[in-house]
Amino acid sequence: MTRKGIKSVSLPYKIDIVSNTTKKIAVFPGSFDPITLGHVDIINRALPLFDTIIIAIGSNATKKHMWTLQDRKTAIEQLFKNNNAIKVATYDGLTATFCKSQGAQFILRGLRNSTDFEYEQTIAQANYKVNGIDSVFIISSPEYGFISSSIVRDIARNGGDYSKLVP
Amino acid sequence: MTRKGIKSVSLPYKIDIVSNTTKKIAVFPGSFDPITLGHVDIINRALPLFDTIIIAIGSNATKKHMWTLQDRKTAIEQLFKNNNAIKVATYDGLTATFCKSQGAQFILRGLRNSTDFEYEQTIAQANYKVNGIDSVFIISSPEYGFISSSIVRDIARNGGDYSKLVP
Amino acid sequence: MTRKGIKSVSLPYKIDIVSNTTKKIAVFPGSFDPITLGHVDIINRALPLFDTIIIAIGSNATKKHMWTLQDRKTAIEQLFKNNNAIKVATYDGLTATFCKSQGAQFILRGLRNSTDFEYEQTIAQANYKVNGIDSVFIISSPEYGFISSSIVRDIARNGGDYSKLVP
Amino acid sequence: MTRKGIKSVSLPYKIDIVSNTTKKIAVFPGSFDPITLGHVDIINRALPLFDTIIIAIGSNATKKHMWTLQDRKTAIEQLFKNNNAIKVATYDGLTATFCKSQGAQFILRGLRNSTDFEYEQTIAQANYKVNGIDSVFIISSPEYGFISSSIVRDIARNGGDYSKLVP
Amino acid sequence: MTRKGIKSVSLPYKIDIVSNTTKKIAVFPGSFDPITLGHVDIINRALPLFDTIIIAIGSNATKKHMWTLQDRKTAIEQLFKNNNAIKVATYDGLTATFCKSQGAQFILRGLRNSTDFEYEQTIAQANYKVNGIDSVFIISSPEYGFISSSIVRDIARNGGDYSKLVP
């Protein structure tokens, strides 16, 4: 790689050789209050990437939820009951700690817009620097990009019809 | 998932059952004029996800390059010569068409900031809607987030020292 | 529209023919706690677009306000009392439901920066997909782009002078 | 609007009284190289707002186009030939000057993401401050938000199938 | 500045002549709950700009903190005890009012990403327009850009190791 007298670049970068026989496991963390078509889109599109995806419902005690932890868990289990590659779990504490306890190498997250991106960026970099767990991202399909659990809750709270937004 | 009289949500969402025995192949497309530490960071962190990563150098005839296609290809091959999971190729035309020709299911891309995100979002959604090729994203490590080939070229063009930015 | 042998594009897109004799009514929803020069800028600039603008004060019971609903309503009524095209109302529940009850076809919103844009984008798309109510946006005049009710409240709470920020 | 001894706010803001009997005319400017489903979405959704929408094709001589000005004009005329509220024109020079020559009070633009927003914000504010022409925005429908003329041209240039992106 | 018959630009702009013998004092405001390596990076890089930097810990009574005001103050004093150019103070009320009480001409803030930028922009413009206090910004070093007090608290709350994120 030389050009017009510019100094040649030596390339002594050390590359890790990775064995790809280990199972690829991802944790897909969230509140899922409730699970939306946006979540389902990300999970389905990530399935070809992983051997197992663990949908991990954070049981954050300080956050108020609209649906109970048990209701949320049952709904998701029901939804994916025919897919062996998907497991459903609840957890508290740090997501990275939960990943390690499950042997998961990756956190899976969806990105809808740049507000999402900037939020996820700091979390992902902290998880990697502090805990050594890396994150993988999929961008929402356009037709689901405006859907969030918080919009569903807002509609539900006011008695509106949110059936087009959830599975 | 019922709550305070809000109508129960039926969950008849159809889930594809995916066989995970097929090889996972990703194309990592770019100009690589030149390859930077930012690129190498993304490739290394994506290695555990895929069986093969094809680094695909776009030979866009209408774009002016600082290093020749051959120089760029040789530099990358040299860099990853001890890693069987990585292949290097050149291509022209649409990235999605090249993916199909290689049996690759995914495009791999790095994200440095929200400007990157918004650009990649439209490309990724077009690739999926028009060509059925999905994209997977990894967020740059913080220390490489400011590095771009264009900054390297700018330093090189003015005779500066860019050795900390490239492998 | 043909070019260099690229296939010609047929154009059978169905276009709705709209009768424009119906009154154009917009709802401008917000907390208005308090109304600022930024709000007034948007309302004044939107007046040429609509026959009626309904300034709709959301009486969200779960949110704490600095000024009472009645004080906010009186202040706005006072401000626009000489303009027949502007009505002031309070509402609770979904904004889209309120729009339908008023025969309003549009929600009117101002945009100050891209944080605003990304927030409004998801709300507007949900309102359209779920409720069929469309949204129209005006970008704040530069000199009012930094003004928000929350900055006014912050100054008021600390005994500062916010008189340059409100009408 | 008084509260806890905070000084009362006087409200002597001057409000323009606007006669709404004048025709509402908007210019929808662009290169339309080519017109996409994204453009058509914005035009259709803006129709209820205006008496006339002038689709104005900028004939910027310094910009290279894929389709000729005449081809672009014919394609758009064909598309909207049954809708009297839509006119098609070409122009050069400043958009604001063209608006004035047509008696149009508004520029109409679509917004797809925050990159669009930031670009449009400076243009809109300049048009208003320098020329007194205001702009009205509609946010793209989610399913069209990734479509741009430049993506269509990229696919066309490489012989791909862009038929799902154009009318 | 004339060109091709375009009208010549007269330049009668009035420029303030500033005496630069006054001490340059900046206030670096925040909650510092806790102080992070990100804060320390900004302070150190701003030292060459100012004669004095006052680290000002806001004692916002309505906000819940993890560390007490006294603990936060002691930690910061300890950290910078050998640097005479740095002072540590607590304050309540408006930051601009505190600046004036200290004879400080500037507010100093760090910027990590565009979410930060958009938040700081409105605050800075309000401080200048309402109170005449200007703000100066430094962009975080890449390796600290993901660190925030809120991420540290989240790790601390869950018993994780945050020692790489704080001084």
Next chain:
Amino acid sequence: MTRKGIKSVSLPYKIDIVSNTTKKIAVFPGSFDPITLGHVDIINRALPLFDTIIIAIGSNATKKHMWTLQDRKTAIEQLFKNNNAIKVATYDGLTATFCKSQGAQFILRGLRNSTDFEYEQTIAQANYKVNGIDSVFIISSPEYGFISSSIVRDIARNGGDYSKLVP
């Protein structure tokens, strides 16, 4: 800084002791094609921070300009001729190299919106990592935030009146 049994944080961070008797010199680089009210706003507001501000006009040979380098230099010199703290220079090559040749410790830049921010962030981080020159930012006053040299050129090219945008 101890809390509820969470481990105490030792604070052995090394702080540089900086002598503040050296002259503070900033380079304000740009094309200034032409200088706008936005530039003048940033320069005036930065004057209290620095002993000298060098307005440095990049003479990038590959970029096409509307005004000649000499015209741009003369216009700026004329504008600031009564202010000893401001110098005007032209340069080519890297901005950081020019800063070193002038004994300048800082690059000064204005920020108008988050698009600006993301662009400046990568440049500033590269200048610091590669060349050891730090950057200081001021956010544009709201009323100048939409002004750019490129908008002025666009108006000038089309024979419009840009006198409100330049000094």
